[in-house]
Amino acid sequence: MDGTASINLLTFWYEGIHLAANTSFIDRIGSVPTPVPEQLEIVTVHTILDMERKIYQQPVLLYLKESRKALQVDHLEDIIEVAYSSLVPLPLHIIQQCRATVEDRAAVCKNSILLLLNLPAIIGNT
C-alpha cells in the first residue's frame, strides 16, 4: 500500500472470519449475472482461503480493477473508512505462513481483527 492517509474497506464475513476488501482495488459491485459472461472470471472467497465451500445466501460480485476477475462474497456487511496508519501488522511468521491470502496488516475495529484480503495477489494470479 502507498502512503494514502485513509482507505475504505468493504467488510463481510465468511465462516466466522471477519474479512475486508480494499475498495481501491474494486471497480464496481454487482449481483452474479446469469449467464456468467465468458470473459468474466469469478473467484470465490472460499477458494482464496482454501476453505470448504458453503452456500452463498446473498452472493455479491466485487469486480476488480484492471482485471477480468470478480470476487464473489456473501452478504456485504458494511463499508468503513480507516486510517492507513491505524492498520496493525500481523506477526511476520504468520504472514510468511498464510500464503499471501491476506494483507500483512489488519484493521482492528472494536477489538475485532479484520483481515484484509490480498486483492493485488488475487488480481495478479492467472
Added chain:
Amino acid sequence: MEQNNRNSSSSEERIGVCICSVEHTYLAIEEVYVQQVLPIQPVTFVPGCPEYVRGVIYLRGKIESVIDPGLLVGMPKKEDREEGRILLVENDSVRTGIVFNTVEDIVQVLASQIEPPMSSLSDALKPIVIGSFTWQNRTILLLDIEKMLLLIQEGS
C-alpha cells in the same frame, strides 16, 4: 537474551519455571521467556496458516499469534477449557501466545533437579523437551522454548 544458568557448575542455581498443563501432561516453561499470562479468549482464525496456529489476538496495540502446542508436535486437537490460559512467550526473534489448559504455578527449580528427557517420552514431545523434574509428585516436562519458537518461525 539472558542465558539460563542451567549450564553453570553450581548445583545450587535455580531456574524459575511456569508450570502448565495440556490435558494430562504437565509442562514447564522457563519464566525468562514468559511475558504475560492471559485468560483464554476468542482467537481470530487466519486462513492458510498451519493447523497448530489457532490464529491471532489483539493485545494492547499489537496483533499476536496464538498456537496450540499439542498440534505443533502432532498431538490430537483438544477443546479449550474455561480455566485455560494463553502464555505470551518471546525470544529475540519471535513472540507468540501458547494455549494451555491450566497454569498451575511458578516455581524455582534447582538446576540439579532437572533430569534428561525420559527415553519413554513420546516421539511427538521429544523434539521440544529438554528435561524433566518432579513437582508435587508429578513429572514435569521442561519445554525447549527456543526450539518451539524456531519451529514456529520456520513454519514447521
